[in-house]
Amino acid sequence: MASSSFKRPHSDPVKDKFHEHKSSDHPVVDGSACRLRDRAARGRADLLNFLADGKTTKEEVLVQLGQPSGKFEQEKILTYQLGYESGNNGYYVVERESSWNNEPVWLNTQYSLVLVFDGQNILRRHSLVEVTR
Secondary structure (H helix, E strand, C coil): CCCCCCCCCCCCHHHHHHHHCCECCECCCCCHHHHHHHHHHHCECCCCCCCCCCCCEHHHHHHHHCCCCEEECCCCEEEEEEEEECCCCEEEECCCEECCCCCEECCCCCEEEEEEECCCCEEEEEEEEECCC
16 A cells, blocks of 8 residues: 555554643643645646746656656657645645555545646646546
């Protein structure tokens, strides 16, 4: 299974850490506020600002966003699964999870970013498509 920042409810190290250190002289802290802050911190409002049709190279995309979730047409089309954090108007790349039968699953995916490159690996056009469930 691919590594991921997704935390399962039964194994929350932030919340566990707070509950480990409970004592009468320390306030009890619910880890949910920390999780919300961490979630908001992972989204970036400027994540996609570097994309410019006719200018951005495939190499720049790979450096900025990492490996794509999909590659098509001899890698002339790349796709990325994105999440969105409304707290800071920020996007983030959703990491792939595997289901019980090893099929790809992208939890928290709200958008697909579709990038089309020409023969010289220059971005020709891009689109951010909302994922409907």
